[in-house]
Amino acid sequence: MAVFISICTQKGGTGKTTLTMHMATYFHAVEKKNVIVLDADFPQHSFFNERALEITKLRQDTELLADLQKQGRAPYDVRKVSMTDAPAMLDSLADQPDTLVFLDMPGTINIAGYDQVVKRLDYVILPMEADKLTFAAGMMTLDAFSKIGRTKGKPLKSYLLWNKYKSSERQAIYESIESMAAQRGDLTILETRIKDSVIWKNNRSTLFPHPEIKRLIYEINQKFALN
Numbered sequence: 001m002a003v004f005i006s007i008c009t010q011k012g013g014t015g016k017t018t019l020t021m022h023m024a025t026y027f028h029a030v031e032k033k034n035v036i037v038l039d040a041d042f043p044q045h046s047f048f049n050e051r052a053l054e055i056t057k058l059r060q061d062t063e064l065l066a067d068l069q070k071q072g073r074a075p076y077d078v079r080k081v082s083m084t085d086a087p088a089m090l091d092s093l094a095d096q097p098d099t100l101v102f103l104d105m106p107g108t109i110n111i112a113g114y115d116q117v118v119k120r121l122d123y124v125i126l127p128m129e130a131d132k133l134t135f136a137a138g139m140m141t142l143d144a145f146s147k148i149g150r151t152k153g154k155p156l157k158s159y160l161l162w163n164k165y166k167s168s169e170r171q172a173i174y175e176s177i178e179s180m181a182a183q184r185g186d187l188t189i190l191e192t193r194i195k196d197s198v199i200w201k202n203n204r205s206t207l208f209p210h211p212e213i214k215r216l217i218y219e220i221n222q223k224f225a226l227n
């Protein structure tokens with residue numbers, strides 16, 4: 001069975017695409033999982049476009065090509081899809097064995113097809129920053145998701161992931177957000193904190209994994225039922 005995962009929240013710039021890319025690439029290249037990414041983030045489709053750019057670069061760089069060949073597998077599938085077509089695409093992928101499907105979605109949920117996609121998701125990861133706006137957006141997203149029915153009664157598991165974490169930030173902010181999140185009862189806080197660092201921007205790739213994401217992947221392997 002395929003597992004459907006989305007890193008999403010109703011706010012732009014929180015790291016949805018960046019984290020999706022690091023995770024998808026690591027799962028594919030290092031963990032040797034079958035990975036498919038559905039880029040439904042209209043109109044940017046930055047995941048799909050970055051893959052296209054990387055393939056163009058690869059054609060001009062024999063060293064990079066050799067690095068990729070060392071992985072011994074073809075790059076994972078990245079499909080550009082509209083939110084209205086995404087539900088049918090998920091249904092067509094549902095029976096694929098041992099497959100992780102990542103959905104990169106827009107930062108607004110008021111679009112046709114969104115509820116139909118949410119119905120089908122297995123895991124949602126809400127990227128969180130230490131500010132009230134991001135927290136409010138995350139909680140609104142979760143509240144909206146809880147009102148959407150489930151396909152075949154399968155539960156949706158929701159996780160909070162600290163992104164752009166700053167150890168210089170007042171720790172009380174993290175603690176207060178975590179305690180509000182814990183009070184909900186429908187949200188698990190991931191222990192891994194993704195630091196605020198340019199490494200995430202500078203090393204994001206649909207082809208080459210970055211080792212810094214390993215800790216998060218390890219935690220996800222422990223907590224998610226991926227196969």
Ligand SMILES: Nc1ncnc2c1ncn2[C@@H]1O[C@H](COP(=O)(O)OP(=O)(O)O)[C@@H](O)[C@H]1O
Nearest residue numbers: 012013014015016017018164195196197200201
């Ligand atoms: N942990 C991080 N540290 C520093 N910059 C980050 C981090 N995560 C994301 N970013 C940057 O934040 C910006 C928005 O990220 P992006 O993944 O495009 O967000 P979204 O998809 O939620 O709109 C990008 O410039 C990205 O490089």
Ligand SMILES: [Mg+2]
Nearest residue numbers: 016017041046
């Ligand atoms: Mg994005």
